Amino acid sequence: LREIGDRPCYLTIDLDVLTPAAIGGRLSTPAGPGLEWVELFEAVGYILRELNVVGADIVELNVPRGDQAQENSANPALLTLLLIQGLAEARRRG
Numbered sequence: 384l385r386e387i388g389d390r391p392c393y394l395t396i397d398l399d400v401l402t403p404a405a406i407g408g409r410l411s412t413p414a415g416p417g418l419e420w421v422e423l424f425e426a427v428g429y430i431l432r433e434l435n436v437v438g439a440d441i442v443e444l445n446v447p448r449g450d451q452a453q454e455n456s457a458n459p460a461l462l463t464l465l466l467i468q469g470l471a472e473a474r475r476r477g
Contacts, residue, residue, distance in 0.1 A: 391437040392434055393436070393437065393439065393440075394431075394434075395440050395441075396439070396440070397442050397443050399417070401423060402417045402419060420462075424461070424462065427469070428465065428469070431469030431472075436469065437470075437473075439466045439469075
């Protein structure tokens with residue numbers, strides 16, 4: 384992160400980074416073991432606080448493919464809200 388410094392950067396979150404259990408099968412190309420939601424939320428929060436993130440996106444969610452009743456089904460929306468909040472706070476600071 385030090386190498387990036389204050390340069391503007393863009394954060395892409397590929398949900399393949401999550402464990403299969405965390406995402407409930409809602410991926411097109413699962414990549415094996417990965418993070419749990421809480422770990423991803425912590426990492427994204429840290430990145431938003433430490434870097435000059437000017438934009439972000441979330442990729443690889445395949446809603447029709449997975450278990451809709453799964454308890455983590457709201458987490459992609461929560462991740463989106465975390466990104467919006469972090470970008471808004473950065474704009475106020477900047």
